[in-house]
Amino acid sequence: MTQLLYLEDSYIFSGAGTVTETGEDERGTYVTLDQTVLYPQGGGQPADQGELIWDGNIAAVKFVGFVDGHVRHYFDRNQLPPTGTKVEIRVNELLRRRNCRGHTAGHLVAHVAESLFPRIIATKGYHFADDPHVECANVEPPSDENAIARINEQLAKCINDNMPVTSMILSFDELRQMCPHVPANLPKDKPLRAVQIGDFPPVPCGGTHVKSLSELGPVTVAKIKGKKGNTKISYSFE
Ligand SMILES: [Zn+2]
Known part of the structure; x- marks a missing residue:
């Protein structure tokens, strides 16, 4: 297994690794490393970009x-x-920081919506730049016509309060004890981790995040839409 160094700190932007395998699949030619600081696409977060450097x-x-x-x-x-080649790994820092902001914004939108509208439970996030949103399965949108304004007011307050963002590597049993919602399809081939913003409940997550909410610019919900019995909450971030 590749050791995932970004799980310990989202703001490590360079590192070293040793090539464990080279190959080719439908995406192209690749190398695997014994450890990496680069984030592989998944969990609604885009892949990192960066560079590998070796022997000139x-x-x-x-x-x-x-x-x-x-x-x-x-x-x-x-x-x-x-x-066996030792390589230096460099992360595209601007892109990583942007992905950290988009991903953390998604968690925050989910927490605020869940705290204001208890029937809402976020089940999926999509933190790409083209259409960032949070999905809530099997629930209709809130009937409150001021829902968006109320969510946005709380989002601004949380960011203004500069809530900390922390994470912990946990066993499956610890994760189940700490997190109110644990999805059935947790990865079996990665360390498990919980991420917490302020006093909101911890959530299982293997992505990268900012360290405190003051790093986010404004986060704004623009649209809440019902679709096939699910709710989609679309947001923007900077
Ligand atoms: Zn996350």
Whole structure:
């Protein structure tokens, strides 16, 4: 398994690793490393971009994926570093920080909506730039016509209060004790982790986040829509 260094700190922007395998799949040529600071796409969060550097070579990592416990770093190159090569890893910091903000904003939107409207339970997040939103399965949107205004007022308050964002690596039993909602499809090939914003309940999450809410610009809900018995809450962030 690849050791996921970003789980311990979202703001490590460089590191080192050793090539454990090279290969090719439908996405292209890739190397796996014994450890990595690059985030593989998943959990509603886009993949990091970055660079691998070894023996005078620099290769731009165009995608990072997670397959069977291993992180695959994809790049366009005929010559792959052979197994055993030590590589330097660099993260595209601007993109990572943006993904941290978008992902944390998604958690915050979910917490605020759940606290104001108890029937709402967020079941999925999508933190890509094109359509960031939180999905709540099997529930209609709140009937309160002021729902969006009330959510936005609380979002601004939480950010103004600069709530801390913390995380803990946990066993499955600990996770179940701490988190009110634990999805059935937790990954079996990754460490489990809970993320907590302020006094909101911890949630299972393996993504990257800001360290406190003052790092976020305004987070605003623009639309709450019902779709096939589910609720979609769309938000914007900077
Ligand atoms: Zn998260």
